[in-house]
Amino acid sequence: MADHGVEQPLLAGLKDSPLQPKTKSIDKRRRFRHCRSAPAMDAFPEKTHIALSPISESILSKLYPTFTRVVVILTIYLGIGTFCFFTVRHQIKGKKTNGILDSLYFCIVTMTTVGYGDLVPDSFTTKLLACAFVFSGMALVGLILSRAADYLVEKQETLMVKAIHINHTVGATEMMKEIETNGVKYKFLMVTTFLVLLMLTGTVFLYKVENLNLIDSFYCVCSTITTLGYGDKSFSTEGGRVFAVFWILTSTICLGQFFLYLAELNAEHRQRALVKWVLMRRMEKIDLEAADLDEDGVVSAAEFVIYKMREMGKISQEDIALVMEEFEDLDADQSGTLSASDLVLAQSSRKGS
Amino acid sequence: MADHGVEQPLLAGLKDSPLQPKTKSIDKRRRFRHCRSAPAMDAFPEKTHIALSPISESILSKLYPTFTRVVVILTIYLGIGTFCFFTVRHQIKGKKTNGILDSLYFCIVTMTTVGYGDLVPDSFTTKLLACAFVFSGMALVGLILSRAADYLVEKQETLMVKAIHINHTVGATEMMKEIETNGVKYKFLMVTTFLVLLMLTGTVFLYKVENLNLIDSFYCVCSTITTLGYGDKSFSTEGGRVFAVFWILTSTICLGQFFLYLAELNAEHRQRALVKWVLMRRMEKIDLEAADLDEDGVVSAAEFVIYKMREMGKISQEDIALVMEEFEDLDADQSGTLSASDLVLAQSSRKGS
Numbered sequence: 021m022a023d024h025g026v027e028q029p030l031l032a033g034l035k036d037s038p039l040q041p042k043t044k045s046i047d048k049r050r051r052f053r054h055c056r057s058a059p060a061m062d063a064f065p066e067k068t069h070i071a072l073s074p075i076s077e078s079i080l081s082k083l084y085p086t087f088t089r090v091v092v093i094l095t096i097y098l099g100i101g102t103f104c105f106f107t108v109r110h111q112i113k114g115k116k117t118n119g120i121l122d123s124l125y126f127c128i129v130t131m132t133t134v135g136y137g138d139l140v141p142d143s144f145t146t147k148l149l150a151c152a153f154v155f156s157g158m159a160l161v162g163l164i165l166s167r168a169a170d171y172l173v174e175k176q177e178t179l180m181v182k183a184i185h186i187n188h189t190v191g192a193t194e195m196m197k198e199i200e201t202n203g204v205k206y207k208f209l210m211v212t213t214f215l216v217l218l219m220l221t222g223t224v225f226l227y228k229v230e231n232l233n234l235i236d237s238f239y240c241v242c243s244t245i246t247t248l249g250y251g252d253k254s255f256s257t258e259g260g261r262v263f264a265v266f267w268i269l270t271s272t273i274c275l276g277q278f279f280l281y282l283a284e285l286n287a288e289h290r291q292r293a294l295v296k297w298v299l300m301r302r303m304e305k306i307d308l309e310a311a312d313l314d315e316d317g318v319v320s321a322a323e324f325v326i327y328k329m330r331e332m333g334k335i336s337q338e339d340i341a342l343v344m345e346e347f348e349d350l351d352a353d354q355s356g357t358l359s360a361s362d363l364v365l366a367q368s369s370r371k372g373s
Numbered sequence: 374m375a376d377h378g379v380e381q382p383l384l385a386g387l388k389d390s391p392l393q394p395k396t397k398s399i400d401k402r403r404r405f406r407h408c409r410s411a412p413a414m415d416a417f418p419e420k421t422h423i424a425l426s427p428i429s430e431s432i433l434s435k436l437y438p439t440f441t442r443v444v445v446i447l448t449i450y451l452g453i454g455t456f457c458f459f460t461v462r463h464q465i466k467g468k469k470t471n472g473i474l475d476s477l478y479f480c481i482v483t484m485t486t487v488g489y490g491d492l493v494p495d496s497f498t499t500k501l502l503a504c505a506f507v508f509s510g511m512a513l514v515g516l517i518l519s520r521a522a523d524y525l526v527e528k529q530e531t532l533m534v535k536a537i538h539i540n541h542t543v544g545a546t547e548m549m550k551e552i553e554t555n556g557v558k559y560k561f562l563m564v565t566t567f568l569v570l571l572m573l574t575g576t577v578f579l580y581k582v583e584n585l586n587l588i589d590s591f592y593c594v595c596s597t598i599t600t601l602g603y604g605d606k607s608f609s610t611e612g613g614r615v616f617a618v619f620w621i622l623t624s625t626i627c628l629g630q631f632f633l634y635l636a637e638l639n640a641e642h643r644q645r646a647l648v649k650w651v652l653m654r655r656m657e658k659i660d661l662e663a664a665d666l667d668e669d670g671v672v673s674a675a676e677f678v679i680y681k682m683r684e685m686g687k688i689s690q691e692d693i694a695l696v697m698e699e700f701e702d703l704d705a706d707q708s709g710t711l712s713a714s715d716l717v718l719a720q721s722s723r724k725g726s
Contacts, residue, residue, distance in 0.1 A: 130601065133601045133602075135600075135602050136490075136603075137603040137605060141603075144588045148588070158599055159635075162636065235497045239501070242504040242508070243504075247486045249602065250488045250503075250604070251493075251603070251604055252490060303703060303711070304716070311711075313675050314674055318710035319712070320673060320709070320711075321666060321710075322666050322675035322678075322679050324699075324700045325679055325696045325700070326679060329682070334688050335687050339685070339687060342648065344674065346677075355671075357671035357673050358672040359661070359670065363658065
């Protein structure tokens with residue numbers, strides 16, 4: 021455990037083992053004095069990335085529904101929906117083609133809230149059934165949207181962690197900035213391209229298969245992906261409805277994703293402005309006092325980070341209080357710092373109790 | 374500046390001024406040794422809340438559009454929409470009542486993507502106009518939703534900050550927990566109650582004024598608030614459309630808010646589970662090494678907080694790196710800690726350059 025496989029020592033050039041028994045902590049000031057001869061920018065950067073244990077990935081997968089699970093839920097939902105509407109198909113009026121296809125089509129038009137009105141429920145049972153399916157459908161579309169967004173965010177996070185490990189000697193900060201800055205923009209461009217392609221496909225399909233003119237095709241596409249669904253133009257042929265089943269679900273979710281990323285870009289822009297403001301703001305004596313967590317009269321790097329993060333709104337008072345409780349429990353010798361000996365003490369007292 | 378108006382000293386009982394010139398920092402260990410005689414739970418709690426300067430509120434109001442501005446944008450949108458559709462009212466077919474009322478009603482049915490289809494565009498111009506209005510309408514509804522959510526979050530934040538200031542001697546942690554835990558639940562209950570009231574009002578109105586039976590009224594209400602809008606049942610009388618103009622906008626946004634808070638509750642639940650897991654996880658020697666930001670062989674309270682926050686995903690590597698750069702700039706004497714003398718030095722060098 022004494023080797024430095026996880027982290028490069030801060031001042032590797034000093035050939036000083038950074039993990040020493042607690043009695044050596046008096047070296048702290050001396051080591052920082054050595055530091056004065058080094059250029060200011062070299063003082064921390066390498067150490068400022070914190071390696072996380074890989075275990076934290078397993079808890080994430082437990083807490084978030086996997087992409088596969090969302091697909092399974094969607095399939096079950098559509099299966100039950102199609103079965104229900106097929107059973108009551110004679111209580112639905114409007115343009116009909118194939119029984120099962122119409123039920124699936126009606127189910128998708130309802131869950132995405134497009135609601136053309138080319139097929140409408142015509143009995144109390146079907147009306148109440150439609151009400152139940154539209155609410156659960158909305159919740160499901162929300163789940164798909166949040167799941168898709170989380171999925172991409174996690175991928176990005178993994179990429180970042182990898183980047184830290186590969187490039188942990190030089191330029192890690194720059195690299196991270198690059199990835200974080202372009203991450204949302206990249207996702208936004210991806211989804212925009214996909215959306216334009218889906219709109220083109222829909223327009224061409226309606227023009228060719230449903231025999232609408234170009235303006236009407238485009239109008240029907242816009243009316244569908246926004247879930248407006250006036251219903252004066254819709255998919256009326258059997259082939260059209262087969263296409264619609266896949267296309268409506270994909271394109272409405274794609275537009276939802278588009279607006280989600282737009283909001284995310286906007287939020288990131290504001291967050292960046294706030295971060296910039298917090299960093300540019302001059303520290304006053306009063307800030308020093310407030311930031312000095314352990315009241316030793318000086319603000320350490322870690323205390324400074326916490327103060328600024330609190331100011332940026334990234335962490336709350338509750339977060340800090342919870343972790344501090346844990347810290348006090350762990351600090352078995354009540355020295356105000358954690359060392360290897362504290363861990364041994366805490367472990368033995370746990371076994372004893 | 375030497376008085377303790379902002380923060381209570383950590384170890385007030387020791388009658389020791391916490392803000393001393395930097396040379397006194399050697400007292401740190403001694404002060405913590407005194408600490409050993411005190412009960413473990415008293416070591417930090419009072420100091421763990423960080424007072425923020427009130428200036429940060431002004432930057433927030435600059436970055437986020439105010440509620441008033443959103444209302445102004447909505448009014449302008451509806452004004453332009455009503456004017457446009459009134460101009461082309463003869464190119465819209467369907468059940469008509471009053472010219473201006475129908476235009477406003479059509480505008481709202483389009484922007485909320487309800488799209489009954491009781492009024493439909495009947496020329497290329499009106500079709501393209503409807504396409505333009507539905508996209509911008511969706512964006513606007515999204516803005517209203519995010520604005521309303523932010524508004525409530527900010528209110529809660531202000532409440533929290535006040536709570537810290539009022540109650541900064543005892544029980545601040547407990548109080549904060551109380552507010553944060555019940556905040557989202559409270560908002561969720563509020564919006565649910567309001568939604569049920571809106572649904573009841575809509576059902577009774579349709580039953581009384583539009584002469585629908587109770588099931589049809591409920592069905593039309595569900596079809597409207599979910600923006601499904603099959604269009605077989607809608608508002609066809611003049612009185613009905615006056616009511617619809619206000620009711621549709623309020624109820625669709627209210628349902629959106631309902632799903633937003635549901636997602637927030639869910640996210641909070643997961644976050645809480647993650648926090649619990651991170652806190653329960655046993656610290657190993659390898660964690661100590663990784664958490665030791667300044668490489669002095671021991672983990673201070675602040676370093677521990679940063680490590681845990683990073684593990685909880687609350688702060689990112691980029692955040693830490695940015696703040697550390699600022700810290701190094703401020704640390705004029707490169708001692709690894711900030712003190713009042715650093716601020717004076719940094720200020721004079723800024724003036725000099």
